[in-house]
Amino acid sequence: MQLIRTSLKGLGLLALALIVVTALSAAPTHAQGQAEVWTVEYYDNLNLTGSPVYSEVIGPELDLGEGYLNWEWANAHSELGPEWSARFTLISHLDAGNYSFRLMCSDGCRMYLNSYLLFDQWEGQYPTWYDQRVLPIPARTYTFTVDYFSHHGTGVVSAAIEPTEQDPSVPDANFTPPTTLRTITTDGQGGGPMPSAPIPPAPPGQQTSVWTAEYFDNVNLEGTPFYTETIGPFLEAEWGWQWEHRFPELVDTGWSARFTLVTYLQEGNYKFNLSANDGGRLYINGILILDQWEGGYPTWHQLRLLRVAAGWHVITVEFNNRYGIGRVSAPIDPTTDAPSQHDLDLIITPASTSLMPDGQGGGPMPSVGPAVTSVQLPAGGVAADQDNPKAFISSGYMNWRWLEGGYAGNYVYTPNGETEMTMWGRWNYIFPQAGYYDVYTYIPVHVNATTNARYRVFHDNTLSPVITVNQATHGNQWVYLGSFYFQAGGAQYVYLNDLTFEADGRYDVVFDAVAFVPGD
Numbered sequence: 001m002q003l004i005r006t007s008l009k010g011l012g013l014l015a016l017a018l019i020v021v022t023a024l025s026a027a028p029t030h031a032q033g034q035a036e037v038w039t040v041e042y043y044d045n046l047n048l049t050g051s052p053v054y055s056e057v058i059g060p061e062l063d064l065g066e067g068y069l070n071w072e073w074a075n076a077h078s079e080l081g082p083e084w085s086a087r088f089t090l091i092s093h094l095d096a097g098n099y100s101f102r103l104m105c106s107d108g109c110r111m112y113l114n115s116y117l118l119f120d121q122w123e124g125q126y127p128t129w130y131d132q133r134v135l136p137i138p139a140r141t142y143t144f145t146v147d148y149f150s151h152h153g154t155g156v157v158s159a160a161i162e163p164t165e166q167d168p169s170v171p172d173a174n175f176t177p178p179t180t181l182r183t184i185t186t187d188g189q190g191g192g193p194m195p196s197a198p199i200p201p202a203p204p205g206q207q208t209s210v211w212t213a214e215y216f217d218n219v220n221l222e223g224t225p226f227y228t229e230t231i232g233p234f235l236e237a238e239w240g241w242q243w244e245h246r247f248p249e250l251v252d253t254g255w256s257a258r259f260t261l262v263t264y265l266q267e268g269n270y271k272f273n274l275s276a277n278d279g280g281r282l283y284i285n286g287i288l289i290l291d292q293w294e295g296g297y298p299t300w301h302q303l304r305l306l307r308v309a310a311g312w313h314v315i316t317v318e319f320n321n322r323y324g325i326g327r328v329s330a331p332i333d334p335t336t337d338a339p340s341q342h343d344l345d346l347i348i349t350p351a352s353t354s355l356m357p358d359g360q361g362g363g364p365m366p367s368v369g370p371a372v373t374s375v376q377l378p379a380g381g382v383a384a385d386q387d388n389p390k391a392f393i394s395s396g397y398m399n400w401r402w403l404e405g406g407y408a409g410n411y412v413y414t415p416n417g418e419t420e421m422t423m424w425g426r427w428n429y430i431f432p433q434a435g436y437y438d439v440y441t442y443i444p445v446h447v448n449a450t451t452n453a454r455y456r457v458f459h460d461n462t463l464s465p466v467i468t469v470n471q472a473t474h475g476n477q478w479v480y481l482g483s484f485y486f487q488a489g490g491a492q493y494v495y496l497n498d499l500t501f502e503a504d505g506r507y508d509v510v511f512d513a514v515a516f517v518p519g520d
Helices: 071-076 241-246
Strands: 004-008 016-020 038-043 054-058 061-066 084-094 097-106 108-113 116-121 133-137 140-150 156-163 211-216 227-231 236-239 255-265 268-272 275-277 279-284 287-292 304-308 311-321 326-329 332-335 382-385 392-394 401-404 410-415 424-428 435-443 453-459 467-469 477-486 493-497 508-511 513-518
Touching (some): 097 108, 140 156, 435 493, 467 477, 493 508
Antiparallel strands (some): 004 016, 038 084, 097 156, 108 140, 211 255, 268 304, 268 332, 275 279, 382 513, 392 424, 401 410, 410 508, 424 493, 435 477, 453 493
């Protein structure tokens, strides 16, 4: 009997590429007489179109090591870019018997046995083991293909093919694998079949790839949010010491949050999961389907499997953190399993317009205000530079790095974080009089700058929404952050940290100077 297990895994959302093929009997061979290996083709787009930019042969046992699809891969093949795809192909002989097939990935993947589509997760989601399928397999040589795409530079994909003593489900008991091989087409969907119907446009004004997060200074979501941002595309959040440093007044008194996602779901069955510490609730289109508001040790609460009609849906997660470290996670997985008897007649219809959120939260750079392409201050402005200890307060020195250049001859930078904040800086200024001020930040030329620096302005006892700046495309510029009303005096500032939601450690967040220009 033979065991085949293949995987290209990530640690969390860090990229960890791992391909393992283990044979418990003599290794089979290809028709050409070559020992069993995987052929891998890499493409510089999300849809496996055009010619591969690079091909290689891997296996039969190979651990490619941490970082293969992160900084190592980027250095070796910078032409691949942050959005890429790959096709993994294996020819292997299977003895007769029942086999378990599984597939996991982030962002999206498909798996074929000859021409039969075993799994289709091409839309992408948080990495998880998709539903296991047990199939009866005659003794034969088969071709296995895994198509994969990565939207954010890092990658997670894992496929397992294992002999098992389990019996197939009733629908799969009479499964007969096709003898024909898969025909590769360039249809823009990874070589597989096109969707049965195109996805309609998103509702007007809606952000559809991120969660809008609203934070409250109490445990019951009462009053007005004191802080709003966008996170994602996956809701997998953990707040430890960095939350304590950002908002120390909430550590002992507790806080709560509401996370909202507008997403398109194809018709089918879905597993809705919720894990929270302390407490959480999950709604779909205003319907409460999971309720663990009283809280407890973080664990996968009992999932709810529901039938969903095709359309745009609003997913809402409410969360409370009464003390200490908080954690919340809410994956949504398509499945071929059927709902329970209790939920058979419950079909989730698309959300009405009235259920759509108002689109508030972190957004792009303001559309007004010029970027000043000079190291000189904007006219009438006063600078607070990162090199001035009276004007710039930071989190310490563990990850700061210095370079010459920038506004006053030098600047600092730190590697970005994907899901956690480690380093932060705050520019302070004592305002001589109350009024409106235009706020700018200076971006020096930096070869590896982030595309998603997330600034906040604390002014007049108010913390602004996130203001995102593409530092990679604004080198040697004063970038306008907006006009804000400031009280006379101090304790008001511009804030930036290293959290960018890009591949962990892949980019640098740059800290130089900010400028305040009195308004008319």
